[in-house]
Amino acid sequence: MAKTIIVIPTYNEKENISLLLKEIFKILPEIHILVVDDTSPDRTGEQVKKLQEKHPNLFLLTNSKKSGLGNAYIEGFKKIIKDNEFDFAVMMDADFSHQPEYLPRLLSEKEKYGLIIGSRYVKGGGLTSQWEFWRKILSRGANLYCRIILRKKIKDWTGGFNCIQIRFLKKINFEQLKFSGYAFIISLKYLLIKAGAEHKEVPIFFKERRGGESKISNGIIREGIFTPLKLIFKKYFTETIS
Ligand SMILES: Nc1nc2c(ncn2[C@@H]2O[C@H](COP(=O)(O)OP(=O)(O)O)[C@@H](O)[C@H]2O)c(=O)[nH]1
């Protein structure tokens, strides 16, 4: 039977992680979950360990230092590929911005599409009104910019709530994905589609995080701005030179 694992990167999510994990297992009791924690100083990892006693399908991967969201996903994906037990991987934040009740919808056509995107920018989707104006503009602008530069018909490039067929994940060279934040998510979607994954966007409403603080930084925003250009330059040069 096809098996699915949800990968959740965490850094200082002690106010959210236990509640989130319990809620996911309530909705999908058979699901597997891998939390990738960068030794959060608030002891997020300890909470996961405690829940492991009750949930045998809950795994924890611990990195020794904070290395960014992208690195956490890469570590998680490498482990899943090595374990060779799963067919689908879901990417999900720990802060309730990605609501667990959307999981069944996100997973409902997983056999049909290599990449299913939980999308804020398709009909029926939406975004918290609590986001500051600059964050809304940045997100809208970034997505428009990616659509123009990368020329694929995705509306939500930066959204991190996605379901991926692992057979496509196996085709990706993770060395090309050494980014921390939005740049990682944009590049991953781009490379999955280049590897042959068909995509579909399903609407989600993105909520403000429940507890704790965002880790978004100027560096992450800068990286998000330059990476689509790098991707397209790389494509141009490899296609014209080879
Ligand atoms: N392991 C790990 N997780 C991270 C890191 N930075 C952010 N995260 C997690 O990635 C998810 C999204 O981060 P968040 O700060 O909410 O970003 P935002 O939603 O763009 O404000 C959350 O689950 C964070 O805990 C990191 O350096 N390492």
Ligand SMILES: [Mg+2]
């Ligand atoms: Mg968040």
